[in-house]
Amino acid sequence: MAEEKQPYGLIAQFETPADTLHAAEEVRDAGYSQWDVCSPFPIHGLDKAMGLKNSGVGWFAFIGGVVGFTLGMLMIWYMNAYDYGIIVGGKPMFSPFGAFPPSYELTILLSSFGALFGMLFLNRLPRLHHPLLKNRRFAQATHDKFFVVIECEDPKYSETETRRLLESVGSTHVELVEE
Amino acid sequence: MNASTQSESDNAMDLSKWAKVPGVLIAVGGIGALMGALIPSLREQFAFSWLVAFMFYLSIGLGALFLVMAHHLFDASWSVPIRRYMEHLANLLPWMIVLFIPLAIFAPTIYGWMNLDPHAHHALAAKQPLLSIPGFYVVSILCLGIWWLLASRLRYWSLRQDETGDAECTYKMRLYSYWGIFAYAATVTLGSIMWVKSLNYHWFSTIYGVYYFAGSVWVAAGVVYIIGMILKQQGPLRDVVQPHVFYYIGSILFAFTVFYAYIHFSQYFIIWNANLPEETFWYQMRESGSWMEIGYIIIFGHFFLPFLALLRIDLKMTFWWMFCLGVWGCLMHFCDIAFNVMPLLHPDGFVLHWLDLACLAFMGGLLAKIYLKYLYSSAWYPQKDPRLAESLGIYVPSAAERTGSEA
Incomplete structure (x- = not known):
């Protein structure tokens, strides 16, 4: 060339x-x-x-975590209480206690995604x-x-x-x- | 180091006007507590207030003991400069034996099961011989004795290291930490079961010892941060404690914020999920009246607020911020202990009795006075620890590197 x-x-x-x-x-x-x-x-x-x-990756992780937690709570409320309500063990249709463990897992998952992809984005990676x-x-x-x-x-x-x-x-x- | 920490550490404040505070606390709190112990109508309140104050200060000593043992177990270098004042903090544990005497005397007033016949109460019979009068005193002596032994031996060898610098001292401290961490786990569990959990003798929760441990290290990390901050600002540790040490203590505080919440949530969640009356009654008691609000304060104040406050790396190293958080941690830990103990005495809701404050003031003043005496009695940080130079960020070449030989 x-x-x-x-x-x-x-x-x-x-x-x-x-x-x-x-x-x-x-x-x-x-x-x-x-x-x-x-x-x-x-x-x-x-x-x-x-x-x-200080790097801005923390913000991506934080926002990922907040989204994960909200998403988890909404998902369980939608499935168990709104879309197809089932009574389990005499508990309320929706309780933040029951929904907490999966929401917590999603918090961790999405905040680690946020950290990983936020890091790649800020580094402008991948590049060939x-x-x-x-x-x-x-x-x-x-x-x-x-x-x-x-x-x-x-x-x-x-x-x-x-x-x-x-x-x-x-x-x-x-x-x-x-x- | 950021700009604010730098400028703060350069000017020591005049703390001499605070020197009289412990004496005043001992006098005022002592008179109050004595009145509580002697006046029959106040006796029950006094016994419970004393138990809350005892468990509160015990937490700080136990948390510091854990941090000292963890330091040796991990062969850490960063925590060498803060080890000495943590050892002194752990050595408040032997004094908890003296402060245990009123509990030993008033135990039948506090623990309802002491006046019951195990033959007539199945829940009590199932917990023999632990929940018996000899069991109570044997466990109490065992726990306090082991903590005394661990705290005093670890400090003894540490002080000896200051003089001799022998490798033997390091090995001895590691040996005590090695068996000590197992003994610690067993005794913290036993102690918290005996002195707090047995208030509701029907109840069971296998996570209870861990729950008390998590809260203990949490509150102790805040106290360790504040003491380190003051010693750095006032001079003794100014050039010794590097800024990243505060970041690490802040990280421990953060980790235990999450750990405590995880443990307490697990306890609640399992009980909530199983929904068995012999377990749920414990939380039911703590949901009546203003105990419900205290529960919310613990969720938001013991977990959410510190969690958010500690997320940022720069805030973990900002002194005034962490000072406020450490003080807040003490307040939250008091609420936590009260939440565990006081519903037995005040089932309708949280009551801040003047005897609560008197017991806290007396013990706090006494322990502060002893602690200050300890601090001034020895070097401010381990003088001959093999990892001291490393912790200061100084590179010390080995003999081989100096001579250039490969030996």
Whole structure:
């Protein structure tokens, strides 16, 4: 294909978690918004160093739970008390106690669905391809190297300034990645 | 750490004006309780009020003992800095033996079955020899004795670790926790059956011990949070207790909020579903008059409100919010104990008698005074625990890493 290659962003390689953490703080303070850090293992304190807020997944789980509970109660009321009322054990047609265990199960089911699918939605997953995966060097992010990636879409991005920033915070290699 | 916790922890408040509170509580509550014990017309009310207050404070000690043993059983590192003040909290249990004396004396006033002949009452005959006068005292001594042994031994080895730093201390604490957790399960069940459940001697519920345990750890987690918060803010634990520790205590509180509700609901649901008169009468007693409202307060205040209040991660680490929740937890636990005990004395509804407050004040003041004495008597946190550095987030390289050898 004769498509023109678009730049995706700058990746900067780091050798240690401490360097990466420090670099993330500098990038955060420089005011970038479209960027990420890739590491072979979780680094404690990185969320704070990157200025990340608490994830929104909790809301999906919460809303899923509320929907599950309501749905469970409504379902049992509709089936046992409204659509085809049956007296069981001399109990009322509908009682929140009897309906509670299934509703509780549905609360858990739908809140875990909310958490799973909310996570996928917020991560924009699944996706078939990512520009970074073409980069040979980036494969080291699953082994022993650490990467800070700043995307070209970032409003503060500038080929020269961003490169200078990444080099000044101790990157051993800065490279432009194309789409 | 969020901004508000940071700024709060930087300025210690002047708490010296509160120093006299325990003494005042002991004096005022003591006079009230003594009057209750001596004046014949107040005696029955006094005995029940004392039982409620006793079970309330017992919960805090038992909950703290559980948290200390769980710490050793899981070989946890995060809870090392808060272990010492939890050990002191658990060591209020030996003092519960002293506070048990009025119950031992007034037991025949409280427990109706003590005055009945088992030959004439089938439900009582079926529960021999547990529900007999010797059974009552043997079980009471056994429970209180085992808690005394566990709490004091666990603290003894912990304090010894401060001096020697020997690995033996860690192993001893693990050994006590290992058999202790089984003994704990058995004695908490026995104690709650003997002192509270046997008020309605006809009744049976196999989940009752777990129910009291769940409420105990729940209220204790709130108290542990508040004490930790104060010690961090006032200085002794400022640099030792990391912010994530409060998140973990908050998570325990959250877990036990759900666990308590699960257990209490299970008890209610099984009884409701089976609909057998020999079981339902217990809840029927607690649905008459304003006990019904107390029941609703427990559903919404003991479960729903804390559940929603603890859902957010940032709120679990917000001090003023958790302080309010911890105090609310104590109030709810009091309602829960009263709900279990008081319908026997006040079948028509909840009554807040001044003797309830007097007994709570006396015991609270006494235990607070003892607790403060304990706190100041030792280091604020385990000094030589092998996991202390880890819990502080400090990386200590091993000898091999330092020399670069593979040995």
